[in-house]
Amino acid sequence: MMDPRMRGLQALIRLRKTEVDEAKSALAKAMAEENAAVAYRDRQHALIESEQREAAAGRTSMDDFRQWLPAGRAAVERAERAILPLRQASDQARGVLMQANAALKAAQAIVDKRLEEEKEIRERREQAEIDDLSRRNTPAST
Structure with missing residues (x-):
């Protein structure tokens, strides 16, 4: 039978394990959001490079590319700014974990x-019992 202190400690362990599980889940969610934002930023940056290659190859006009480029760069900058708070949330979730x-x-x-x-x-009690039995079974010397 478990004493009340040990039952309390076991309950504390279960609570702590639940907290770890919740922290792992929160970290996974934060990391997924951060990774999605980084991937979006990378796609926006790749779009600029793709449009630039299209213009250089003559498939679109350079004027069209120059007119579109500020919007493309703005999209990359917005995506970049969105990453910072998500990275901070991931760091915070890592700390909580x-x-x-x-x-x-x-x-x-x-x-x-x-x-x-x-x-x-228990070991001391067992040894004491063994010692006690040993003393009882040893004939007294005369």
């Missing part, structure tokens, strides 16, 4: 220490 992992590790260390203490107590 690290804190949740540290809290879980600390709680587990307390449980491990408590289990080790209980094991040592």
Whole structure:
């Protein structure tokens, strides 16, 4: 049977594991949003390069490209600005996960220490019983 302190510690471990799972989920979501924003920015940048190649190859006019280029650059800049807060959110989510992992590790260390203490107590009791039985079964010297 588990004592109340150990039951409380086990409940704390379950809570900490839930926090770690939630932090992992939040980090995955933040990373996905950041990665999507980076991919969008890269697509906008690739579009500029593609349009530039089209104009250089003569498939579109250079005037059309020059007129379109400011809009293309503006799209890249907007995409670039959108990445910063998403990167900060990912960093924050990473920090929350690290804190949740540290809290879980600390709680587990307390449980491990408590289990080790209980094991040592059991071993001392067993040794005391063995010593007691040994003393009883040893004939008294005269």
